[in-house]
Amino acid sequence: MNKLISLELKRNSLKSYHISVVITTVIMLGFLYLLAAIPKMDPADTDAELFMSYNFIIGLSNVVCMAIFSIMSAVMASKFIVEEYTGKKAILLFSYPIERKKILEAKILTVFSYTAFSMIVCGGFILTVFLGTERLFPLCSDTISLGMIWDSILSLLCYSFIAALLGVISLWFGFMKKSISVTIVASCIIVSVICQIMGMSLFYRPVIISTLAATLIIAVLAWSNLHYQVKRMEV
Amino acid sequence: MGNLLAVSTKRLTKAFDGKEIIHGCNMTVEKGTVYGFVGKNGAGKTTVFKMLLGLLRPTMGEATVLGMDSVRDRSEILRHTGSLIETPIFYEHLSAADNLKIHLAYMGIENTDLENVLTLVGLANIGTQPVSTFSLGMRQRLGIARALVHKPELLILDEPINGLDPVGIIEMRELFHTLVRQENYTILLSSHILSEVEQIADRIGVIVDGTVIQEISPAEIKEKHPAGIEDYFIKVTNGGKANE
Ligand SMILES: Nc1ncnc2c1ncn2[C@@H]1O[C@H](COP(=O)(O)OP(=O)(O)OP(=O)(O)O)[C@@H](O)[C@H]1O
Ligand SMILES: [Mg+2]
Numbered sequence: 001m002n003k004l005i006s007l008e009l010k011r012n013s014l015k016s017y018h019i020s021v022v023i024t025t026v027i028m029l030g031f032l033y034l035l036a037a038i039p040k041m042d043p044a045d046t047d048a049e050l051f052m053s054y055n056f057i058i059g060l061s062n063v064v065c066m067a068i069f070s071i072m073s074a075v076m077a078s079k080f081i082v083e084e085y086t087g088k089k090a091i092l093l094f095s096y097p098i099e100r101k102k103i104l105e106a107k108i109l110t111v112f113s114y115t116a117f118s119m120i121v122c123g124g125f126i127l128t129v130f131l132g133t134e135r136l137f138p139l140c141s142d143t144i145s146l147g148m149i150w151d152s153i154l155s156l157l158c159y160s161f162i163a164a165l166l167g168v169i170s171l172w173f174g175f176m177k178k179s180i181s182v183t184i185v186a187s188c189i190i191v192s193v194i195c196q197i198m199g200m201s202l203f204y205r206p207v208i209i210s211t212l213a214a215t216l217i218i219a220v221l222a223w224s225n226l227h228y229q230v231k232r233m234e235v
Numbered sequence: 236m237g238n239l240l241a242v243s244t245k246r247l248t249k250a251f252d253g254k255e256i257i258h259g260c261n262m263t264v265e266k267g268t269v270y271g272f273v274g275k276n277g278a279g280k281t282t283v284f285k286m287l288l289g290l291l292r293p294t295m296g297e298a299t300v301l302g303m304d305s306v307r308d309r310s311e312i313l314r315h316t317g318s319l320i321e322t323p324i325f326y327e328h329l330s331a332a333d334n335l336k337i338h339l340a341y342m343g344i345e346n347t348d349l350e351n352v353l354t355l356v357g358l359a360n361i362g363t364q365p366v367s368t369f370s371l372g373m374r375q376r377l378g379i380a381r382a383l384v385h386k387p388e389l390l391i392l393d394e395p396i397n398g399l400d401p402v403g404i405i406e407m408r409e410l411f412h413t414l415v416r417q418e419n420y421t422i423l424l425s426s427h428i429l430s431e432v433e434q435i436a437d438r439i440g441v442i443v444d445g446t447v448i449q450e451i452s453p454a455e456i457k458e459k460h461p462a463g464i465e466d467y468f469i470k471v472t473n474g475g476k477a478n479e
Contacts, residue, residue, distance in 0.1 A: 007340055010333075011326045092324045094290055096341040097313035234291045 004098070004106035012080055017072065017114065024068050025122045032061045032130050036139040050202075054134075054142045058127065058152045059203030065123055066159040066166075067191045073115035073167025074187030078180040081107045081171055086178045090235040101227045108168060108223065116164040123156040151205075158208050165212075165219040166190055172222035175229065238302055241266045241389050241421035242287060246296035249282055249445075257282055257445040260296070264423050264438075266388075269415055271436030272425040275472055279445040280425040281321060284393050287423075288318055301389060314342065317387040319395055323378030327367040331358060331377050334366060335384050342385040349384070356380040357406055371398040379407065383414075390414070392424040396431060404428075408435050429464045441471050 035057040039048040050056050081104070084093055093103055131144060142148075170190060174183025194211060201207035242264040249257040257279045264270040272280050285291040287300050289309035298305040300312045325334050332349050339347055353361060356376040369377065375398045382390055396404050408431065414420040426432050432439060433453045441449045449471055453464070460467040 003340070007337060010340075011329060011337060088321070088324050091290060091320055095288065095313060095318060095320075097310040097343070098341060099310065235285070 001102070001106060001109070004103060005110050008080060008106055008110045014114065017076060017118070020072055021118045021122055024065070024072075025125055028061060028065055028068075028122065029126050029129060031064065032057065032126055033139065035060060036130075036134075039141070040139070052141050054140060054144065054148050055151065056202065057140065058130075059155055059198075061126070062123060062152075062155050062159045063195055063198045063203070065119060065126075066163045067195055069115055069119040069122075069160070069163040070166035070170075070191050071184065071187050073111060073164060074170040074174070074183050076111045076114065077108075077167050077171040078174055078183040080111055082174045082178060082180055082183050085175065085230070085233070088235070090233065094233070094235060100230050100233075104226060104230045108171070108226070111167055111171075112164045115167050116160045119160040119163050120156065123160065124153075127152055127156065155203065155205075155208060158212050162194070162208075162212055162215050165215040166194070168219040169215065169222050172226060175226060239266055240264065240299070240302075241268075242270075242298070242300050242423060244283070244287075244296065244298040247283070247286060247293055247298055248295040249279075249286060249291060250294045255294075255445065257286070260442070260445065260447050262440050262447045262450065264421060266421050267415060267419055268437040269411060269422045269424070269435050271432035271439045272423065272442065273427070273429065273432055273439060273468065274425075274442035278442045278472075280442060281393050282445075283442070284318070284320060284391050284423075284425070287391060288313065288316065288320070290320070314385075315387050316389045316391060317382030317385065318391045318393075319375075319378045319382045320391075320393045323374060323381065325366040325374070325377065328365050330363040330365060331361045331369075331380070332363070334377065335381060338381050339385060344385045347384055347386070352380050352384045353377075355383070355410060357403060372400060372403060375399055376403065379410075388419075388421060390420060390422045390424070392422065394426055395424055396426060396428060404431060411435055429468055433464045441468070443472050443474070 035051055038051040042048060083089065084107075094100060096103065131149065134140060134144060166187065170183050170187035173186035174180065176182075194215075197207065197211060240263055242262065244260055244262050247257060247260040248255060260279075260283060262283075272283070274280050282291065286293050287298050287305055289305050289312065292306060301315055303312050305312060326337065329337070331353060335349050335352065339345065350359070353359060356379050358373065358376050358380065361373075366374070366377065375395065379392070379395055382392060396407055399407060411422055411424075412435070415422060424435070433456070436453060438450055438452050439456070440447050441451075456464055456467050460470070
C-alpha cells in the first residue's frame with residue numbers, strides 16, 4: 001500500500017495543496033483574532049457576548065476550517081481519483097497488474113490522510129499561536145483552562161476527520177457522474193449543510209460526535225460502493 | 236497443445252446495451268508468432284483486444300491468454316503482457332523516462348535499462364521534456380516502449396504503426412521481427428496498413444462484424460489471391476457480394 005501511495009504522489013504533485021494549506025493557515029489565524037476582537041469593536045451589541053467564550057470562537061474557527069479543508073479534499077479527490085478514472089485514462093489504471101480496488105484504496109487513503117493531517121497541523125498551529133498570545137495579551141475575556149484546551153483539541157480532531165470524510169462522500173457524487181465539477185459542487189453543498197447544523201447547535205459536543213459518526217457511516221458506504229463500481233467498470 | 240497458444244478465444248461475445256458487437260469470435264494465436272488482426276473500422280478489433288486484457292468483460296464465451304482466463308487471472312495476464320490500446324495515455328506532465336519508471340513500478344520490476352528501450356523505439360536522447368509536448372508519432376513510439384519495457388511474453392498492440400513515419404514503420408517492423416525471432420515474444424497487432432501486415436505477420440485474422448471469419452498466412456493469400464492482399468481483403472470483408 002505504501003508503494004502505491006508513493007506512486008500516486010510521484011505523478012500528482014502536492015505542492016499546490018501545500019500552498020493552499022499555508023494560505024488557509026494564515027487566513028484562519030487572522031479570522032480567529034478577528035472573532036476574539038468582535039466584542040471590543042461594538043460593546044453595545046449583545047449578540048457579541050457569544051464571542052466572549054473561547055469555546056465559541058475556537059469552535060467557530062474550527063468549523064470554518066473544516067469547510068475549507070473539506071472543499072480542498074474534494075478538489076484533491078477530483079484530481080487524484082475522478083479524473084484518472086474518467087474516459088480513456090482509466091485504461092492506463094486498469095492495465096496495471098494490481099487489483100483495481102488496491103489502487104483505488106491507495107488514492108482515497110492519500111487524499112483522506114492528507115486532508116486530515118494537514119487540517120490537524122493547520123488547526124494545531126493556529127490554536128498554539130492564538131492561545132500563546134492570549135496568555136500574554138488577552139483579547140478575549142474568557143479564561144484559559146486545561147479543560148478548555150482539551151476541548152479545543154478534541155473538537156479540532158473531530159472536525160479534521162469530518163473534513164476528510166466529507167471529501168470521500170463528495171468523491172462518491174463526483175465519481176457517479178465522472179465529473180470534477182460535480183465533486184466540488186457536492187462538497188460545497190454538503191459542507192454548508194454541516195456548517196448550519198454546527199452553527200445551530202453552538203458546537204455542542206454530542207452534536208459534533210454524532211455528525212462524525214454519521215459522516216463516518218456514510219463515507220464507509222460510499223467507499224464500498226466505489227469499490228464495487230471500480231471492480232465492474234469497463235473501459 | 237494448449238501451452239503452445241498465446242491467445243485463444245472460444246465463442247467470445249460482447250454486447251453493448253443489448254447489441255452484440257462481437258459474436259462467436261474464435262481466434263488462436265500461436266506462441267512465438269506475429270498475428271495480424273485486420274478488419275474494417277468498427278469491426279471490433281479494439282473491443283476484442285480489450286477483452287483479452289480484462290478491460291471489458293465478455294458477455295459470453297471465454298478468452299484464454301497465456302494459458303490463463305481473461306477474467307479470473309486478469310492481474311497475472313497483465314503482468315506478462317504489454318499492451319497499446321488505441322492512442323496511448325500518459326502522465327502528460329512527466330518525461331518519457333518518468334512515465335516508464337512509474338509503469339515499471341506498477342509492474343513490480345526494477346532496474347531496467349530505460350535508455351536502451353527508448354533507443355529501440357527511436358526515442359534516444361529524448362531528455363526530460365514532458366510527454367505533453369510530444370508529437371503523435373513520438374507518443375506512439377513511447378506507447379510501444381511502455382508495452383515492451385517490462386519484458387512481457389506477449390504484446391497486444393492496437394494499431395501500433397499508426398502515426399509513424401515511413402522510417403519508423405520499417406524500424407518497428409524490424410524491432411517486432413527481432414523480438415519474435417530472438418527473444419521469443421508473441422505479438423498480436425492490428426493495423427489498417429495491409430501491405431505492412433502482410434510483411435510483418437505470420438498469420439492474419441480477418442474480423443468482419445465482430446466475428447473472425449478467416450485465419451490465414453500471407454503465403455496462402457499470395458497463392459490463392461494473385462491480385463494481392465487488398466483484393467483479398469475487399470473480397471473477404473464484403474462477404475459474398477464480391478463474388479457476384
Ligand atoms: N463502450 C462501448 N459502448 C457501445 N458501443 C461500443 C463501445 N465500444 C465499442 N463499441 C462499438 O463496437 C464496435 C466495434 O468497435 P471497435 O473499437 O472494436 O472497432 P475497431 O475494429 O477497433 O475499429 P477501428 O478500426 O476504427 O479502430 C463499434 O461499432 C463501436 O461503436
Ligand atoms: Mg480500433
